Amino acid sequence: MNNYANARSSLDNQSAFIDLRSDTVSKPVAGMRQAMAEAKVGDDVYQDDPTVNLLQHRVAHMLGKEAGLFVSSGTMSNLIAMLVHCQRGDEIITGRDYHVYCDEAGGASIVGGIFFDPLDPAADGALNPEDILAAVKPDDIHCPISRLLCLENTWHGEAISLARIKASAAAGRQAGLNIHLDGARFFNAVTALNIKPSDLAGVADTVSVCLSKGLGAPAGSVLCGPSDFIHKALRVRKYLGGAMRQVGVLAAAGLYALDHHIGRLSDDHAHAHDLAQFLSTIPRLSVRSATNMIFLTLADGSPAELANSLLEQGIIITPGTPETRLVMHLNIDDTALDAIKLAFKNWHMS
Template sequence: MIDFRSDTVTQPTAEMRTAMVNAPVGDDVFADDPTVNDLEQWAAERHGFEAAIFTSSGTQANLLALMSHCERGDEYLCGQQAHNYKYEAGGAAVLGSIQPQPVENEKDGTLKFDKLKAAIKPDDFHFARTKLLSLENTINGKVLPLEYLAQARNFVDEHGLKLHLDGARVYNAAVALNVDIREIACHFDSMTICLSKGLGAPVGSLLLGDAEFIHKARRIRKMLGGGMRQAGILAAAGKMVLTENVERLAEDHTNAKYLAEQLNQVDGFSVRTELVQTNMLFAKVDLAIDQQMLCAELKKKDILLLSGNPMRLVTHLGISLADIDVFVSELKEALVRLGSH
């Protein structure tokens, strides 16, 4: 399959499967799994935090962060397009009784500080208590500038808030900026890292913060059914991708830019190449094209897309330049067969 739906579709390599099979394991709920312990200790030190916890997913890691920073009746500020607001099934509200206060994202993915300031609730029992600002980096493939992160840190300090980063693709941001991951992490009280997106592990995310915060998160993880037993078979893959797969993310960024350029040569498709910063692009599709039929046609050729306008395409370690050429050729032929062009 040539699968552009997401970078979550990556497959573990033979070397990764071997590392998973051979990982020493124990019961992680008893803190007895040496591979999980090693990953958490290493990750905390690598990213400049006191502690870390290994979770089953980025959604769980974000929920642990929100529930650890906020109590029932509290509120967090975020973007309208934030994953932990829009795409995580309302978990903060449903399971944490935490009120999200979304603010419109700017075109570059940032949130304007004057809008955030206006959204902070007064100290009055009529209102939820504003406790946290949550940012996402990357967001829809866009990278938040380091200067903006520093400004966000100053903003939360001024207003007595905590600062969380949904860092599902934070390593894509670091590679795009050509900086060490700590230059991003240093601005935040907590941060998540998804190991199963472009980095290529099959399962898992990390949540990082200070020791007290992670201790609270560990209790909530158990409450949510996230306590895993011999989880070292998963943690081994997580450690492997953080130590071996970071630099190759640059290939995904290069491939995404190439894909955007090639799609601009296809009638009915248009991509603003200057907006392609990492491994994600959004193509405007002519309304005359029946996307459902187009996706069905391409699926017959073992090419998978998600319909949408704009249509999101994501590059990852399972997509090569040759795959992109095959896709573009098959796309043109499919459009002819459908009579779209």
């Protein structure tokens, strides 16, 4: 076993490590754990868990949507949305490297018989309106029925401007498509763009927001949209096996995250910017940052060697080609940032 695998196998001792693989790795803070312990709960399949109901209402209201549905994950939220929007044989137009197309195991095709037409995003991550219009299929029996446009913001950390995402949505609407927004990091986008949640949510019919990324909850997403859509979504969540019972303990973590962790996302963005500036001074690296993410390209040496060197110094990253991603989250404070900078300096000097 190499050093990397060795340390990975002793991840029980994780608190000793600084983990930069994703913002999903953050641990619930003490206040969140307390809110979970004290949560009022009920059976959510009967829709009588008061904490779940409050969370759903709160997120929907923030986004300017009629209703919300608490689900286990971002993948389930997107899948439910796609299954409600589309029938078998319908088509989703989306980005080639958007999560719904390349990171959700093809669930919409497996479960729903839904076809994808993936488009190359522009440099800012947006889908160009002319590409969307060109991808919409004619009313021809040889073609699937173009039904849904799936957008994503942030996209690989990049906050796509409101004007650009509105332009994509306008093209979709012109072609008669419904619009779903994968907002796994919705509040990172809203924070970076300095806009209201309802401004961004307003571009889409339905929006999925994750609570378990930068917001620091242990699990959960909320799918928001019109009341009749969410009513249908309840049945889909049920047949996917995603209807849970006294899940107010998790919803309480989500409510805590909304109250305490949206405001601090700007800290993650500032940390990413600060660390990127420091790393840019290391000649072997070319560096860019976007909201809470940093992307490194190595001029020499391998990402795996970099990962091993950092791991020996207590820092976990996922080596990547062509870019290695580092992600800031609520467990990365100023002390951790100093340790990360020192570890990179040592790697560079070694």
